[in-house]
Amino acid sequence: MSSEVAATQNYDENSLRNIAEDVIARVRKAGADAADVLMVAGASLSASCRMGEVEEVERSDGQEFGLRAFVGRRQAIVSSSDFSKASLDQLITRVVSMARRAPEDKYCGLADPDLLAKTFPDLDISDDTAPDMPSLISAAKRAEDAARAVQGITNSEGAGASSSHSRVVLATSEGFSSSYATSSFSMSCSVLAGEGTAMERDYEYSSVRHYSDLTSPEEIGIIAAQRTLSRLNPRKVKTQQVPVIYAPRVSNGILGHLSGAISGAAVARGTSFLKDRLGKAVFAKGVNIIDDPHRRRGLRSKPFDGEGVANARRALVEDGVLTGWLLDTASARQLGLRSTGNAARSSSAAPSPSTSNFYMASGTRPAVELISSLKKGLFITEMIGMGVNPVTGDYSRGATGFWIEDGQFTYPVSEITVAGNLLDMFLHLTPGDDLQFRYGTDAPTLMIEGMTIAGE
Numbered sequence: 001m002s003s004e005v006a007a008t009q010n011y012d013e014n015s016l017r018n019i020a021e022d023v024i025a026r027v028r029k030a031g032a033d034a035a036d037v038l039m040v041a042g043a044s045l046s047a048s049c050r051m052g053e054v055e056e057v058e059r060s061d062g063q064e065f066g067l068r069a070f071v072g073r074r075q076a077i078v079s080s081s082d083f084s085k086a087s088l089d090q091l092i093t094r095v096v097s098m099a100r101r102a103p104e105d106k107y108c109g110l111a112d113p114d115l116l117a118k119t120f121p122d123l124d125i126s127d128d129t130a131p132d133m134p135s136l137i138s139a140a141k142r143a144e145d146a147a148r149a150v151q152g153i154t155n156s157e158g159a160g161a162s163s164s165h166s167r168v169v170l171a172t173s174e175g176f177s178s179s180y181a182t183s184s185f186s187m188s189c190s191v192l193a194g195e196g197t198a199m200e201r202d203y204e205y206s207s208v209r210h211y212s213d214l215t216s217p218e219e220i221g222i223i224a225a226q227r228t229l230s231r232l233n234p235r236k237v238k239t240q241q242v243p244v245i246y247a248p249r250v251s252n253g254i255l256g257h258l259s260g261a262i263s264g265a266a267v268a269r270g271t272s273f274l275k276d277r278l279g280k281a282v283f284a285k286g287v288n289i290i291d292d293p294h295r296r297r298g299l300r301s302k303p304f305d306g307e308g309v310a311n312a313r314r315a316l317v318e319d320g321v322l323t324g325w326l327l328d329t330a331s332a333r334q335l336g337l338r339s340t341g342n343a344a345r346s347s348s349a350a351p352s353p354s355t356s357n358f359y360m361a362s363g364t365r366p367a368v369e370l371i372s373s374l375k376k377g378l379f380i381t382e383m384i385g386m387g388v389n390p391v392t393g394d395y396s397r398g399a400t401g402f403w404i405e406d407g408q409f410t411y412p413v414s415e416i417t418v419a420g421n422l423l424d425m426f427l428h429l430t431p432g433d434d435l436q437f438r439y440g441t442d443a444p445t446l447m448i449e450g451m452t453i454a455g456e
Contacts, residue, residue, distance in 0.1 A: 013167060013179050016041060020171035023067060027390055030096045032069040034110050034173045035309070038347050038377055040064045042166025047136040049144055050158035052139055065231035066347030069095040070109060074102040079348040093144050107333040108217045108350075110307070115339055116176045117304035117311070124296045126165070126181040129211040134163040141187040146221030152229045157190035157201060159221065162212070168302075176308035184299075185211045189224040194232050207438075209297045227381070230402075234414035235239035237403055237455040243377040243452040244418055245404070247282030248436060251443040252430070255289065255358055257388055257395070257422055259441070262316060262324075264331030264342075266390065273423060274322065282322045283426045286363065289317035291342070293327070293356035299440040300356040304341070307351050320443075326353040360443040363431030367445035368395045370432050372407035378453055379404055380418065393422035417454040424450070 020037040027035045034185035048056045065088075066079040095265045130137075144159035163187070169179040185306035187212035204223040206215035246254065258274075265270040274282060283289075291314040295301050305311045307329055316324055325335070328351045344354035371379065384398030385433040396419040402409040427446050432445035 003027040013169070013181075016167065016169045016184055017171065017177055017179060019083060019088075020169050021177055023092065024171055024173050026094060027067065027069050027092045028173055030092050032096050032099065032173075034070040035109060036068050036170065037170040038066040038306070038345060039169040039223045040166055040347060042164060044133070044162060044164035045133055045136055046160060046162035047133060047140050048158050048160035049137065049140045049314045051156055052141065052144065052148075055158060057137065058283045059133075064347040065091070065104075066094050066345075067091050067351075068350065069099045071096065071099040073104045073106050073108060074099050075105065075108045075350070076102050077348065077350060080303050087307070105330075107330045109173055109329065109333075110172055111329045111339055111343075112293060113308045115309045116174065117308060117340075118181070119310075120161075120178060121294050123180075123298070123301040123303060125183070125298070125301050126169040127185075127210040127212075129183075129205075130165070131161075131163050131185075136163065139187060142217035143187060143221040144191075144226075147189050147191045147217040147225040150225035150229070152200070152232075153225050154189050154195060157192065157203075159187075159189040159217075161187045170304070170306070170308055172308055174308075178189060178304060178308070180303050183209055185214050187214055187220050188219045189400065191221075191224050192226050193228045198233070200228055200231040200234070202231060207299060213297070219438065227428060231400070231412045231414075234400065234412040235403070236415055237378070237413055237453060239454050239456065240454070241450055243447055243449045244453070245372055245374070245377060246443075246446040246448070247379065247381050247401070248434060248438075248443065248445055250380055250456060251446040252439050253383055254425070254442040254446060255441050255443050257361060258289070258426075259326065259355045259358060260390055261393075261422070262326055264320070264325045264327040264335060264337075265353055267325055268331050268334035271391050273389075273391060276346045277322050279326070281320045282323060282423070283317055283429070284429055285320045287317060287320050287360070287429065287431060288315060288361040290315055290361060291355050291358050293341070295357040296395040296438070298357040300358075302356065305339075306338065306343040306345035309339050309341040309343060311356070314340065326355060328353045334361065336430075355441065357437070358441045359435065359437065360431055360446075362433045362435040362444050365430060365432055367432035367434045368449045370408075370430065370445060371404060374404045374407060376406075377404045377450075378402075378413065378416075378418070379409065388422070395420050395422050395425065413455075415455070417446050419452045419454060420448070420450070
């Protein structure tokens with residue numbers, strides 16, 4: 001592996017910020033009352049292999065430019081990957097013309113100036129390490145080789161490794177101008193076991209900000225193989241109500257449903273099953289859920305939000321009580337509140353509320369104790385489908401995993417559906433003590449009582 005300077009160094013921070021600030025000045029001169037610019041530039045390498053042979057290698061160098069302009073209470077957004085003067089001239093003319101013709105939106109506009117970030121913490125989210133293509137190919141092959149060497153593995157969907165570096169620049173006509181660099185490294189492997197219609201597959205992957213934090217290729221491969229073999233010869237179970245335990249690789253899905261329900265946009269539209277629950281107990285006592293954009297080396301860490309608003313660690317659920325919403329500027333104005341620094345955006349779309357490093361804190365009960373405490377129940381390792389009604393909280397998703405009897409895994413199960421209502425599920429949820437930060441949205445092992453299992 002080489003230690004070349006990362007690709008983001010090719011995108012000079014000062015040059016990008018100068019372009020952004022110049023465009024802001026020019027779009028104001030062209031008739032916009034206010035504007036902001038988002039620029040993202042970066043490069044990535046990726047390699048994949050299957051059955052010991054290189055399947056794909058890719059290098060991508062890209063840049064994105066998004067310009068949002070306001071004329072009164074009207075806004076328009078244009079984007080491009082061309083940073084040339086001629087292209088930017090066209091974008092400026094077009095966006096002002098579009099904004100003048102756009103429908104009025106009394107909630108649109110830039111963030112309040114007093115909310116803009118003025119200090120920027122060191123989040124350690126950029127690693128200059130730049131593995132070359134031969135190193136990525138070697139890592140992918142090693143992961144797949146380790147998996148295929150495990151007895152019982154009969155086929156492979158492949159393994160991959162990737163590296164990327166980027167720089168984000170945001171500037172607004174309120175005087176905000178800042179940027180940050182990020183890096184990302186990942187590795188994955190997916191293999192199969194069994195024959196014919198009795199084949200099963202599973203996977204493992206690792207995604208980190210710093211190359212040195214990646215799980216080794218061999219461990220990735222072995223875990224993928226072991227998971228695949230454990231799924232062979234699954235059974236169905238009879239329809240019944242039992243406690244369900246979500247493994248950490250799927251428990252974060254419960255938090256995903258929560259984040260959608262506490263999004264300011266959903267609350268303002270009245271399309272959230274939690275819209276009337278602020279300040280009330282929505283989880284069992286002892287449950288704490290955090291959004292932390294300043295977590296060092298966090299997969300979703302950032303020093304300011306997508307509108308330049310200062311962001312900070314927030315407890316959104318404290319001791320089971322819902323304490324706040326996820327708000328960007330527009331949704332905050334709709335609700336008569338102020339932005340919470342949770343705006344996220346792309347170069348081609350307006351900001352919207354989102355989480356950063358979103359997690360449920362560990363509980364006090366060991367995960368093994370949650371399993372051993374069950375006379376019978378279901379341990380879920382994979383979810384299928386997205387059958388959740390955001391207005392009512394009704395929940396129904398396909399699942400695979402392992403049946404528990406007398407506190408022990410007895411056999412794998414598949415082709416079942418897990419159903420309930422998120423309001424009831426939240427209130428009957430017990431977190432384990434095994435939280436790990438792996439996905440950006442993270443939760444420990446979770447036990448939820450009284451779920452309906454639909455099988456035979």
